Amino acid sequence: xxxxxxxxHLFRSEFSKLTAxxxxxxxxxxxxxxxxxxxxxxxxxxxxxxxxxxxxxxxAWLYTVAKNKCRNYIQRNQLFNIKxxxxxxxxxxxxxxxxxxxxxxxxxDSQLRMLFVICHPSIAPEAQIGxxxxxxxxxxxxxxxxxxxxxxxxxxxxxxxxxxxxxxENVSIELPIPAAINERLDNVLTTLYLLFNxxxxxxxxxxxxxxxLCLEAMKLVYLLLQNExxxxxxxHALLSLMCFHSSRFAARKxxxxxxxLYHDQDESRWNYELIAKGAxxxxxxxxxxxxxxxxxxxxxxxxxxxxxxxxxKWENILQLYNQLLRLEYSPVAALNRxxxxxxxxxxxxxxxxxxxxxxxxxxxxxxxxxxxxxxxxNDRASFNFEKAFEMAKNQxxxxxxxxxxxxxxxxxxxTHCQ
Amino acid sequence: xxxxxxxxxHEDGNKVASPEQIQVWMKxxxxxxxxxxxxxxxxxxxxxxxxxxxxVRPNNLVTNGPFGEIKETIAGYIxxxxxxxxxxxxxxxxxxxxxxxxxxxxxxKIARGDGIH
Numbered sequence: 344x345x346x347x348x349x350x351x352h353l354f355r356s357e358f359s360k361l362t363a364x365x366x367x368x369x370x371x372x373x374x375x376x377x378x379x380x381x382x383x384x385x386x387x388x389x390x391x392x393x394x395x396x397x398x399x400x401x402x403a404w405l406y407t408v409a410k411n412k413c414r415n416y417i418q419r420n421q422l423f424n425i426k427x428x429x430x431x432x433x434x435x436x437x438x439x440x441x442x443x444x445x446x447x448x449x450x451x452d453s454q455l456r457m458l459f460v461i462c463h464p465s466i467a468p469e470a471q472i473g474x475x476x477x478x479x480x481x482x483x484x485x486x487x488x489x490x491x492x493x494x495x496x497x498x499x500x501x502x503x504x505x506x507x508x509x510x511x512e513n514v515s516i517e518l519p520i521p522a523a524i525n526e527r528l529d530n531v532l533t534t535l536y537l538l539f540n541x542x543x544x545x546x547x548x549x550x551x552x553x554x555x556l557c558l559e560a561m562k563l564v565y566l567l568l569q570n571e572x573x574x575x576x577x578x579h580a581l582l583s584l585m586c587f588h589s590s591r592f593a594a595r596k597x598x599x600x601x602x603x604l605y606h607d608q609d610e611s612r613w614n615y616e617l618i619a620k621g622a623x624x625x626x627x628x629x630x631x632x633x634x635x636x637x638x639x640x641x642x643x644x645x646x647x648x649x650x651x652x653x654x655x656k657w658e659n660i661l662q663l664y665n666q667l668l669r670l671e672y673s674p675v676a677a678l679n680r681x682x683x684x685x686x687x688x689x690x691x692x693x694x695x696x697x698x699x700x701x702x703x704x705x706x707x708x709x710x711x712x713x714x715x716x717x718x719x720x721n722d723r724a725s726f727n728f729e730k731a732f733e734m735a736k737n738q739x740x741x742x743x744x745x746x747x748x749x750x751x752x753x754x755x756x757x758t759h760c761q
Numbered sequence: 762x763x764x765x766x767x768x769x770x771h772e773d774g775n776k777v778a779s780p781e782q783i784q785v786w787m788k789x790x791x792x793x794x795x796x797x798x799x800x801x802x803x804x805x806x807x808x809x810x811x812x813x814x815x816x817v818r819p820n821n822l823v824t825n826g827p828f829g830e831i832k833e834t835i836a837g838y839i840x841x842x843x844x845x846x847x848x849x850x851x852x853x854x855x856x857x858x859x860x861x862x863x864x865x866x867x868x869x870k871i872a873r874g875d876g877i878h
Contacts, residue, residue, distance in 0.1 A: 662788070665795030669803055677799040684792075696796050 353401060354385055358481030361409050361445075363453035366478070367516045368443050369417065371460065374506050376416055378478070384409040406445045413443055454479065455570055456516045458563060462531040465512045470505035471534045472541060477502060480559040490547050490556055524572055531567070532581055532637070535560050539585050546737055550600065554592055561585050580628035580637035586621030587644035590614040602739050610650045618648050639667040643679075657686035674702050678711050690715050706734035710744060717751065725751055762842050764804055764871040765849035769836045769856065772863030789857035797841055797852055806839030833865075846870065 358381055365377035387408055388401070398404040461474045476482040476490070488498045519527040542556025564582045567573040594612040597603050625641050642663045646656050664680035677700055685693030694715050702708035709731035716724035725748065732744045778786070797803045811834070814826035826834075836858070843849040846868060853859075853866040 661795070662791055665791045665798070668795055668798035669806075672798060672801040672803075677801070680795060680799050696799065699796075699800055701800075 353388075353405070355481045357402065357405055358385075359454060359479050360450045361405070362478050362481075363457040364443065364445055364450055365409065365413055366457055366460075367453040368413065371514050371516060372510045373416075373420075374478070374509065377413075380409060380412045380416060383412060410443045410445070451566065451569065453516075455566055455573070456518055458531055458566065459518060459527055460509065460514050460516055462527070462534045463509060463512070463514050464527075464530055465514070466505045466508050468534065468537060470501050470508075472538050473498060473501050474505050475534060475538055475563070476556070476559070479563060480556075482555075482559075486552060489549055490541060490545055490552060492546055518572065521572065528567075528573055528575070528578075532564075532577065535563050536581060536637075538563075539588075543588060546739070550596065554589075557585065557589050557592075561589070576628045576631045576633040577635040577637050579624040580635055580641045583621045583624035583628055584637055584641040584644050586617045586624060587641065587648055590617035590621065590648065601742065604743065605647065608650075613648070621645065621648070636667060636670050639663050639670065643667070652686070654687070657683055661687050674705055675707070677702070678705075678707055682711060682714070685715055690719050694719065704734075706731045706736070706740065709734065710747075713744075713747060721751060762844060763846075763849075764840055765843055765846065766838050766840050766869045766871055767849065767853050767856065768838045768867040768869065769858040770833045770865045770867060771836045771858070771861065772833060786857055786860075793855050793857055794839060796855065797839075802842045802852070804840040804842060806837065808837040809835055811836075840871065 361381045361384070362377050365380060366374050369377055384405055388405060392398070392401075457478060458475070461478060462471050466474070473487055473491070476487045477484070482490075484495050484498050484502075488495045491498065518524065539557050539560035542553045542560065545553050545556065547553055561582065564578060564585065567578045568582065590613050591605075591608065593614065594608040594610065595603055621641070622645065625645060628638055628641065643660055646660050646663075649656055661680065661683040664676055664683055667676050668680060681693050681697045681700065684696055694712075697708075697712055697715055700708060709727045713724045713727035713731060716727060718724075728744055728748045728751065732741060732748065735741045735744060794803060794806060811826060816824045816826065818824070841849060841852050843852065849868050849870075853868050856866050858864050858866055
């Protein structure tokens with residue numbers, strides 16, 4: 344492999360490891376510096392390797408250079424502190440003495456700690472996702488901006504503010520104490536869930552990037568499973584959910600990159616290895632007495648891996664949504680529950696319930712009403728689809744709604760609408 | 762928005778239903794509650810099983826369950842959010858408990874604990 348190809352590949356995998364270890368070594372106040380040191384290390388690699396050729400062990404080379412840069416930084420910092428700020432003298436005195444430990448064990452351990460630091464409740468969820476992508480997944484600012492569909496400047500500001508906040512709060516790079524770990528773990532799981540969704544539902548046209556986001560989220564969940572304290576049923580449930588969802592990656596888009604809805608998907612393009620993994624983790628999740636919304640969502644996702652419509656499938660999905668809504672209301676769960684209701688009790692029953700939801704500023708609500716009214720009252724179906732079309736915020740959704748409207752007007756309803 | 766408790770009263774707690782019948786009721790109840798939860802109006806709820814029920818009276822008199830002595834027993838409750846008692850009553854009308862002859866759902870507003878109610 345040429346250095347130009349090797350470096351981005353190495354960057355992803357080594358960036359997060361190095362940054363995590365250096366952050367832990369230097370303390371939360373030096374997060375920015377840790378990032379810079381690692382970036383500089385890669386820059387040195389690019390300069391050196393391009394001329395001198397690859398070193399025999401590129402990873403070891405990176406670790407040595409990063410360690411040296413880190414030591415220099417600490418020394419400089421200490422000099423600065425001694426000369427200018429006497430009272431800060433002791434701050435990093437210890438870290439100079441101890442060696443920077445880049446063993447596999449310490450890397451995993453540091454990454455896990457950083458995961459808890461970044462998912463600290465003091466910073467906003469958006470910033471948690473951004474920082475996770477940067478620090479834990481080694482994504483570039485450009486890539487993060489791409490995934491969020493905002494510009495670099497916005498991401499830079501968001502990450503800067505989050506780091507300042509963590510510094511101000513003086514968040515320690517430790518795992519929470521056992522008594523607090525459960526509550527903090529919930530926060531970590533929420534962030535990883537959002538990170539996954541960011542990839543799964545992202546509007547970004549870069550499909551490789553989207554899949555990467557999902558895979559990175561899964562890797563981080565896996566990281567939690569490797570630690571005894573965080574290897575918990577709800578973590579398995581979350582991973583199970585992610586496996587089931589990502590099994591449909593290939594089938595979700597056609598060759599033109601347009602979204603293919605679930606009922607139109609070619610199930611031979613589903614990834615059955617991931618489905619099997621999902622089933623494995625769902626089984627692990629059912630050991631013990633923990634019960635979380637991830638259990639319910641994984642259950643729902645499991646039933647969706649069975650393509651054929653049958654009453655058992657929709658009965659189960661409906662009951663799982665009933666439970667999910669009791670546990671935690673969300674508009675999307677309310678809409679999906681009503682769709683499941685129509686599969687079990689018929690459209691008329693579902694229409695009665697749907698009309699009560701009154702989610703009048705949610706365009707998916709009108710898509711649902713449109714679907715339910717198909718064949719019952721086509722005028723009302725058109726009316727609702729048109730309303731949804733007006734409200735839809737993105738091209739993909741508008742495309743789907745337009746297709747439905749056309750089919751309705753031409754009198755040839757799609758099969759699942761009959 | 763107020764909170765109301767819907768209390769399910771069964772006419773006769775001694776009536777034994779078949780397991781199949783119980784399963785049907787359970788599913789209907791879950792669908793009914795799911796419908797309320799889908800409107801973000803569900804707060805909480807509990808079934809109150811008849812086994813291990815006791816009634817404690819003055820002078821440390823403890824009896825097994827309220828059954829046999831009184832006609833009605835409370836089988837459970839849910840708490841809902843509603844703008845008015847009328848809305849809460851509409852929720853109550855959907856309760857599968859009402860399929861049983863003589864059963865009833867009592868709708869009661871929950872005191873806010875603000876010193877007035």
